[in-house]
Every structure is written in structure tokens, then in C-alpha cells.
Amino acid sequence: MKPADIEALVDLFGKSGWDELHIEIDGEELFLSRDSRARGAGAGAVPGTAAPMAAAPAAAAVAVAPPAAPPAAAAAAPAARPAHWVAIKAANLGTYYRAASPEAPPYVTLGARVSAESEVCMIEVMKLFTTIRAGIAGTVREICVSDGQMVEFGQDLIWIEPA
Template identity: 45%
Template sequence: MAKPTSDDIKTLIEQFEQSDWKEVHVKTDGFELYLSENPKSSGPPSAVTPQLTTATSQTVESADTSPVVAEPALEAGKAILPEGMTAVTAPNLGTFYSAPKPGAPPYVEVGQNVSAETEVCLIEVMKLFTPVKAGVSGVIREICVSDGQMVEYEQLLVVIEPS
């Protein structure tokens, strides 16, 4: 990933300020940013002071996009899945996109059969797009966020009934 520009960082800060997030920690090769509403916070837990450094590599490894199978009750403030359903969650914070580009058909729709390798959406942060795959074969039962919506790490995106 190229070194983030000041506009990229400014956009991320604006999105943080407009969200209900309490803190956010973004870390990639050669770049780390920690934002918190807590004025006494000095950084992420068990971390050295956050820093912005020059990127040493221009390559980006794709994040693991395997879904997290939800327990009957997810963490506080998260949705409860019906028994037997599988959750596809956000691999990182960012903006949820249901289609590859504006005006294009969505990757998936409710009622659609999908394979484990079917892309269900994209998550974008600072111009880095992460494809999210279904992870299981089955039928899309619910799409939990709308196109262009900000999502948090591990937020429920799609509910799949495994086949």
C-alpha cells in the first residue's frame, strides 16, 4: 500500500468523528494510527506510542476474509443470530459496498444461493478495498448493512443459512 496521504488520514478522522466508535486502531506496513474519544488514552492496549512512518513496501497482502461463525449471542451491542445461521462479519473497519462500482448490480441479494468463494461485498478504508467472501455455501437470508454505510471490525454484514 502506498503511504497514506494527508487527505486519506483526514477522511479517516472525519469518519471516526461522525461515527459512534469509541476508538479505532489502523495498522499496516509502515503506518499506524490510533484515535480515541478518551482524552486519557495514550494508545492501543499493550502498544508503544502510535506513530506515522514511511512505508517501506508497496505491496499489500489481502486480509483474511473468512467469516466468523457466531455463537448464539454475539458481544454486547451486536445482533443475535437464529440457530443454524452463519454470520459474515467485517474483516476490518471501513465503508461497506454491496457492488463493485456505483450503478452495478450488487454482489449478492437476499434469497441468492452462494458458494464459500462468492464475494458478498467490499470493505474500503483509505482507498484499500478488501473483498469479503461468504465462507460457506448456502442461501443469503439477510444483508444487515446498507451500501455506503460505515462498519466496524467484526460487525455483522450478512446472514447465511448453510446448505
């Protein structure tokens, strides 16, 4: 998490009606609460370890967050995803396509099993098409972008639950 991401989250939290916010990204945790006594109970409960399961109970309490800021990292963070899921991210700006052509079936759908070599989508830059591979074996759990949408560098495209 970058300072700006944390700032954005604090801001988001301040404007929300939530009592607590607990986020874990890449092993880094952020615990926000309106109750000053909650400090020990939140972050302190998982000292030092990046226990993937710790995020789950807190996440359940958090409603779906409206993505407030454009930076993909900050906006995507509050979603309720198990920590061991892995995002396939855009390697550059471009247009996302879920299928090789309008007539073709999509590369993947929710629940599909993929191998590291499986093609999962296509990114177009000025008529140059690059096929994106999963890079990891597992199950497609979430598709974050719609067909034909412009995506930015680093944006989450697809979440995979590793096998």
C-alpha cells in the same frame, strides 16, 4: 458472550416491558425472566446441549429489540435468527459496499445462493478495496448494513443460512 454483553442485555431487559428473554449465541444461552419460577422451564429445558431449535420459540415471543449499545455483538444478539445461520463479519473497520461500483449490480441480494468462494460485498479502507467472500455455501438471509455505511471490526454484515 462477554460479561459486558450480558450486562448490556440485562440492562436492556430491565428497561423493556418483556416478561422473558432467551438468547443463544454460539452455543451459550442466556435466559432472563421476571418470574422466579420460570428458571427450570427456560434454561433447564435444554441441559448441556446446544440445540439450535431451542432458541426459536423464545425468539418468536421477543419483539424486535432496539439496538441500545454500539457494541455489535450485544446489539445484534436479540434478533430472531435461527441458530444455525452464520454471520459474515467485518474483519476490520471500513466502508461497506454492496456492489463493485455504483453502476454494477449488487454482489448478492436476499435469497441468493452462494458458495464459499462467492463474493458478497466490498470493504474500503482509504481507497483500498477488499472483496469479501462468503466463506460458506448457503443462502443469503439477511443483509445488516446499507451501502456506503461505515462498519466496525466484528460487525455482522450478512447472515447466511448454510446449505
